[in-house]
Amino acid sequence: MTDVRYAHVWRKIGPSPRPAIAVEDIPVVIAGAGPVGLAMALDLGRRGHRVTVLTRLDYIAAGSKAICFSKRSLDILDRLGVGDRMVAKGVTWNVGKVFWKDRPDPVYQFDLLPVKDQKRPAFINIQQYHVEELLIEALAALPNVELRWGHEVRDVAPQDGGVRIDVDAAEGGYAIDARWLIACDGNRSPIRQMLGLDFEGRVFEDNFLIADIRITEDRPAERWFWFDPPFNPGKSALFHRQPDDVWRLDFQLGWNIDRDACLKDENVERYIRAMMGPDVAFEKEWYSIYTFQCRRMARFVHGSVIFAGDSAHLVSPFGARGCNGGFADVDNLGWKLDLVLQGADAALLESYNEEAIITADENILNSTRSTDFLTPKSTMSETFRDAVLELAAEHSFARPLVNSGRLSTAISYPGSGLNTPDEDSWDGGIAPGSPALDAPLGDAWLLDGLGDRFTLLRAGGGDAVDGLDVVDLDAPLALSRYGLEAGGAYLIRPDHYVAARWKAPDAAKIDRALVRAKGGG
Amino acid sequence: MSLILTPNLVDPDGIYEKLIALHEGRDEADSQRVNARLILTLINHIGDRATILEAIEVAAGGPKG
Numbered sequence: 343m344t345d346v347r348y349a350h351v352w353r354k355i356g357p358s359p360r361p362a363i364a365v366e367d368i369p370v371v372i373a374g375a376g377p378v379g380l381a382m383a384l385d386l387g388r389r390g391h392r393v394t395v396l397t398r399l400d401y402i403a404a405g406s407k408a409i410c411f412s413k414r415s416l417d418i419l420d421r422l423g424v425g426d427r428m429v430a431k432g433v434t435w436n437v438g439k440v441f442w443k444d445r446p447d448p449v450y451q452f453d454l455l456p457v458k459d460q461k462r463p464a465f466i467n468i469q470q471y472h473v474e475e476l477l478i479e480a481l482a483a484l485p486n487v488e489l490r491w492g493h494e495v496r497d498v499a500p501q502d503g504g505v506r507i508d509v510d511a512a513e514g515g516y517a518i519d520a521r522w523l524i525a526c527d528g529n530r531s532p533i534r535q536m537l538g539l540d541f542e543g544r545v546f547e548d549n550f551l552i553a554d555i556r557i558t559e560d561r562p563a564e565r566w567f568w569f570d571p572p573f574n575p576g577k578s579a580l581f582h583r584q585p586d587d588v589w590r591l592d593f594q595l596g597w598n599i600d601r602d603a604c605l606k607d608e609n610v611e612r613y614i615r616a617m618m619g620p621d622v623a624f625e626k627e628w629y630s631i632y633t634f635q636c637r638r639m640a641r642f643v644h645g646s647v648i649f650a651g652d653s654a655h656l657v658s659p660f661g662a663r664g665c666n667g668g669f670a671d672v673d674n675l676g677w678k679l680d681l682v683l684q685g686a687d688a689a690l691l692e693s694y695n696e697e698a699i700i701t702a703d704e705n706i707l708n709s710t711r712s713t714d715f716l717t718p719k720s721t722m723s724e725t726f727r728d729a730v731l732e733l734a735a736e737h738s739f740a741r742p743l744v745n746s747g748r749l750s751t752a753i754s755y756p757g758s759g760l761n762t763p764d765e766d767s768w769d770g771g772i773a774p775g776s777p778a779l780d781a782p783l784g785d786a787w788l789l790d791g792l793g794d795r796f797t798l799l800r801a802g803g804g805d806a807v808d809g810l811d812v813v814d815l816d817a818p819l820a821l822s823r824y825g826l827e828a829g830g831a832y833l834i835r836p837d838h839y840v841a842a843r844w845k846a847p848d849a850a851k852i853d854r855a856l857v858r859a860k861g862g863g
Numbered sequence: 864m865s866l867i868l869t870p871n872l873v874d875p876d877g878i879y880e881k882l883i884a885l886h887e888g889r890d891e892a893d894s895q896r897v898n899a900r901l902i903l904t905l906i907n908h909i910g911d912r913a914t915i916l917e918a919i920e921v922a923a924g925g926p927k928g
Contacts, residue, residue: 722895729899739907 352404352471357492360513368394369683371507371520373495373533375399377408377470378651378668379526380477384422385676387487389794391683394518395481396509400492402478405628406554407470409584410662413455414752414777415669416462417789417838424480425462428473432466433583438565440746442731444572449735450744459819460780461787465662465749467563467584498523498536498647505646522679523647526668531653537644543637544710546658548717549595550634553610554627556587557618567746569716569731573616578716578746581617588627591617594717601631634658636706636713642671643695650675655702657709660716660747667705670753671698677794677836681860690861693760701753708748715745752777755839762833762842762855771825771843778838781820788813788820789838796841796856797834801826807852835859866917 370386372379375397383395411419411428419425436455439448454464481487496515497508504521525533534541566581573579577594584590593613595604603609610629615622638655642648651668675694682688718724733740754776755761761774772779778799780789792799797811801821806812810833815821824832824843833842833855842855872878885901886894906915 722899725892725895726899726903729896729903732896733900733903737904740903743903 350404351401353402353475355401355491357400357512358490360511360516363516365517365519367519368392369521370394370524370679371396371518371522372524372526373397374526374528374651374653375474375478375489375491376526376528376651376668377473377477377665378672379524380474380481381418381422381669381672382524382526382650382676383487383489384424384477384480384484385672386679387481387484388422389676389680390486391680393487395487395489396493396495396507397489397491398494400512402471402474404471405630406552406584406588406590408473408662408665409467409469409582409590410666410749411466411468411473411669412662412666412750413460413462413464414750415666416466417777417780418669418673420462420790421673421792421794421838422480424476427476428468429462429466431472431476431585432468433563433585434463434466435563435565435583436464437562438567438746438749440731440734440744441566441568441571442735443570445735447735449731450741454749457779459782461789462780467582467590469584469586469588470665472585495527495533495536498533500645500647521646521683524675524679525647525649525653526651527653529652529656531649533647534639534649534653537647539644540640541637541656542640543635543656543706545635546633546713546717547597548633549597549599549601549604550632550659551593551595551604551610551613552628552630552632553591553593553614554584554588554629555591555614555624556627557589557622557624558587559622561589569727569746571617574613579617593617595631605629605631632659634713636710638699638702638706641695642698642702643691648675648679648691648694650698654698655706657705658713660712661705661709661749662747663705663709663750666750667701670701673837674698674701678861680836686860687862693758693861697755697758697760700755700758704753705750712745712747716747760835760841760859760861762858764843766843766845768825768843770822772823772832772840774840774842776840778832778834778840779823781817781823783815783817783820788815792834792838793836795836796859798852799824799826799832799834801830802828807849809856810852833859866914866921868921 370391370393372383372395375395383393386393416425419428436453438452440450442449492512494510496510499506505523507518509516527533563583568579571579574593580592582590635656642654650671657663674697678690678694718727730740730743734744756775758775780787791813793811795811797813798807799813801815803814830845831847832840835841841859909915
């Protein structure tokens with residue numbers, strides 16, 4: 343999401359001291375302490391690397407901002423050790439309902455988690471500041487990770503073997519010589535601008551109003567979306583539950599509006615009462631107007647400077663593909679940079695560039711299509727949109743065409759050079775380049791058994807394998823989800839994507855696939 | 864399946880008559896509405912992506928037009 347205005351302080355932290363030496367040597371510097379920067383620090387910090395996070399702010403910003411966290415993000419946060427706390431705090435939901443005009447019943451509803459028996463739900467809703475606080479708490483347990491509040495990157499200059507970063511802090515300026523700089527500094531990315539890098543895409547001419555309010559009424563934890571409702575004629579609206587009795591109301595406003603007038607409390611409250619009823623009792627939590635764009639950088643890796651999250655790619659919020667897309671970057675980059683820091687060829691990072699761009703492009707494609715359905719750009723586009731909604735209420739065939747946001751799911755890289763193509767013929771299972779699927783293993787879960795390293799997932803038992811974690815499966819549901827029969831195996835990457843699979847592997851095949859998955863193929 | 868561009872209707876005049884009758888007494892917006900409903904219903908029946916894309920190209924005045 344872009345252009346969120348009027349964000350203020352959620353929790354004051356205060357400026358961190360300036361380091362004692364004028365020029366520090368630090369292997370990894372992360373710019374930005376939003377969810378993406380913090381998760382990046384947690385991933386690399388848990389792998390034992392010395393990481394310094396620089397953030398211009400000396401507080402956690404208020405405003406719910408990103409609220410929908412996908413199953414895939416929860417799986418990633420599980421790997422990072424914070425999934426349980428996220429889910430305990432969040433509101434779990436799987437069901438979305440789509441309403442049209444004044445019809446009381448939904449024209450369409452969907453369940454976002456069609457494959458049941460997985461540890462995590464399709465989504466939780468949780469305010470971005472809660473996510474940031476949970477990540478900061480987890481980072482505090484890592485002595486090798488340092489968060490510097492109120493430290494602003496002023497200049498970035500590539501140099502031999504890394505990058506020189508000039509930093510401004512309250513107590514004065516200093517410099518860091520970093521081997522790697524990960525720019526998680528948001529959609530306006532100062533680092534992207536300092537390096538004069540591109541950020542191409544499409545601007546959508548529309549404004550949306552967010553009204554986050556506290557109400558005590560009990561309403562279902564579902565995503566409700568309206569096309570052309572009587573309380574916002576000709577436009578769209580969204581209603582969604584967050585923790586702490588906070589609800590996200592979102593109203594399309596149109597393009598030519600007076601933003602300051604629209605954001606006045608009395609105007610926002612007119613929208614709230616129109617949707618919720620004239621007598622609704624509520625408290626203001628956060629009001630904001632946003633516009634959005636779909637754009638990305640041509641490359642995410644620029645020498646020693648690597649971009650992740652909104653600094654690299656932006657989408658419309660319909661589909662929850664912004665922050666979830668950023669977590670996908672973290673997941674993809676963490677293990678690769680870990681190997682490079684341990685001495686692997688830095689060429690492996692080119693696969694981050696490729697795979698993260700595949701993810702960004704799919705997210706941009708989906709969010710652009712949703713936006714075109716939500717806000718038709720021509721009379722005929724609107725005619726078709728309304729015909730789809732009308733038919734959806736009458737016949738099931740039209741329901742897949744209803745697009746109120748295609749919500750974020752894990753994205754596959756079937757053509758990635760890290761994959762070993764199948765040599766056997768598979769009926770089902772999970773193809774190389776796709777994410778591992780969860781399944782119950784007794785009282786535990788399959789994904790929880792995959793750690794931060796490469797894992798061999800086998801049907802039945804076998805010997806230990808050098809350099810690999812091994813998980814032996816015998817639960818019928820898990821075996822069937824992977825299409826595995828006795829003797830078969832999957833090679834799973836540290837980000838829990840399938841690298842290779844075999845019906846009858848041998849040590850040499852596994853080794854070749856491992857070399858390839860580490861960028862050596 | 865590929866798009867049929869040779870005569871394929873059993874009763875062309877009768878079907879054309881029904882198509883025109885669908886629009887009798889409707890204003891333009893309503894006609895657009897039922898046309899959109901008809902197109903969506905038919906493309907679902909066809910189902911095959913390549914055939915639909917070929918038809919879209921023909922409608923646009925493309926190569927097979």
